[in-house]
Amino acid sequence: MLKIGSHVSFSDKGLVTAAQEAISYGSSSFMIYTGAPQNTRRKPIDSLYIEEGRALMESAGIGEIVVHAPYIINLGSYKPDTFELAVRFLQEEIRRTHAIGVRNIVLHPGAYTDKDAEFGINRIAEGLNEVLSGVEETDVNIALETMAGKGTEIGRSFEEIAQIMDKVSANNRLTVCMDTCHMNDAGYDLAGDLDGVLEQFDRIVGLDKVAVVHVNDTKNPVGSGKDRHTPIGSGWLGYDAIQAIVHHEALAGRPFILETPWIGKDAKKQRPMYDAEIALLRGDGMERFGERFFDQLERLHHFLGKQEIDRRTYVLSVWETLKGDAKARKADPREPLERLYDLAREGGEFADLTEEELNKLITFWFAGKQVLVNA
Ligand code: FE
Ligand code: FE
Ligand code: ZN
Numbered sequence: 001m002l003k004i005g006s007h008v009s010f011s012d013k014g015l016v017t018a019a020q021e022a023i024s025y026g027s028s029s030f031m032i033y034t035g036a037p038q039n040t041r042r043k044p045i046d047s048l049y050i051e052e053g054r055a056l057m058e059s060a061g062i063g064e065i066v067v068h069a070p071y072i073i074n075l076g077s078y079k080p081d082t083f084e085l086a087v088r089f090l091q092e093e094i095r096r097t098h099a100i101g102v103r104n105i106v107l108h109p110g111a112y113t114d115k116d117a118e119f120g121i122n123r124i125a126e127g128l129n130e131v132l133s134g135v136e137e138t139d140v141n142i143a144l145e146t147m148a149g150k151g152t153e154i155g156r157s158f159e160e161i162a163q164i165m166d167k168v169s170a171n172n173r174l175t176v177c178m179d180t181c182h183m184n185d186a187g188y189d190l191a192g193d194l195d196g197v198l199e200q201f202d203r204i205v206g207l208d209k210v211a212v213v214h215v216n217d218t219k220n221p222v223g224s225g226k227d228r229h230t231p232i233g234s235g236w237l238g239y240d241a242i243q244a245i246v247h248h249e250a251l252a253g254r255p256f257i258l259e260t261p262w263i264g265k266d267a268k269k270q271r272p273m274y275d276a277e278i279a280l281l282r283g284d285g286m287e288r289f290g291e292r293f294f295d296q297l298e299r300l301h302h303f304l305g306k307q308e309i310d311r312r313t314y315v316l317s318v319w320e321t322l323k324g325d326a327k328a329r330k331a332d333p334r335e336p337l338e339r340l341y342d343l344a345r346e347g348g349e350f351a352d353l354t355e356e357e358l359n360k361l362i363t364f365w366f367a368g369k370q371v372l373v374n375a
Pocket of ligand 3: 179181182227228229
């Protein structure tokens with residue numbers, strides 16, 4: 001079965017809270033931060049509801065899950081305090097990850113700040129060597145995440161990941177987390193040449209190293225170096241490309257984790273599209289949402305079809321405008337998903353739907369008419 005889920009909250013009752021949220025989206029996997037990603041305050045291991053959470057997961061058929069290390073950890077820092085804190089805190093995170101029963105902790109390799117990439121790579125490898133030599137009693141692997149190349153972050157090319165791995169002695173404990181948004185933004189054309197990119201990765205790092213895939217669409221074109229996630233289908237990668245990634249045989253068996261942003265007009269009432277994205281990518285929308293949902297989806301196809309709106313042309317042309325035309329962006333900064341939402345609302349035909357329901361339908365619309373045929 002496809003392992004797919006999203007980032008979920010680990011607050012309150014720890015693994016129980018996380019599992020409950022994941023189950024509500026119909027997930028078969030999920031990812032947690034063991035505490036706030038911006039700080040190092042953590043609850044003691046015995047108050048994480050690990051056993052109760054495990055039982056819940058089992059009853060819902062959730063097996064493999066993933067932990068994400070906080071992004072304040074920077075093993076690339078030349079500053080002794082920052083570096084030492086990163087090493088110590090990552091070791092603690094690895095012990096927590098082990099206690100929760102998780103095999104992979106995803107790590108942003110690090111940033112070289114005022115130095116250069118070569119310094120960063122060496123420093124990160126030094127840090128990983130130190131970290132791993134102190135957690136030999138665990139069986140947790142560190143999954144280096146492929147990065148977008150924003151600022152001075154390392155891991156923006158497959159070569160950088162390979163260089164780090166080469167310099168780490170216990171590199172049997174290093175794996176990779178591919179992030180589709182980051183790879184696109186770093187210059188890998190997943191939408192145009194998926195097989196080519198995967199072959200390249202295999203040559204330089206090895207596909208057997210891939211332990212996790214972060215599934216995100218992106219607000220920016222290939223090579224932008226940006227790192228801005230957007231819901232599946234609403235970005236430059238598009239639904240078809242992401243569907244091909246999730247079902248690619250070279251990536252079979254890995255957990256696929258959504259980190260797409262929550263949406264909604266009112267920031268306080270925003271909610272994720274995870275349940276829709278998961279059902280779409282897994283292909284069980286009918287079981288999850290029922291016939292009425294698909295009747296409405298047909299209505300939406302009809303409505304947008306009448307206006308000759310093609311999903312890919314529309315999404316890409318809105319992003320082009322937002323990117324290339326400052327005046328037009330100022331006049332109307334709305335992104336594709338929100339524009340489609342407003343269009344449907346203005347039409348008056350979908351007045352019976354809540355904001356959440358309509359956004360879910362638009363998420364499904366991004367996948368094209370094929371979804372209607374298959375349902
Ligand atoms: Fe990440
Ligand atoms: Fe990611
Ligand atoms: Zn990102």
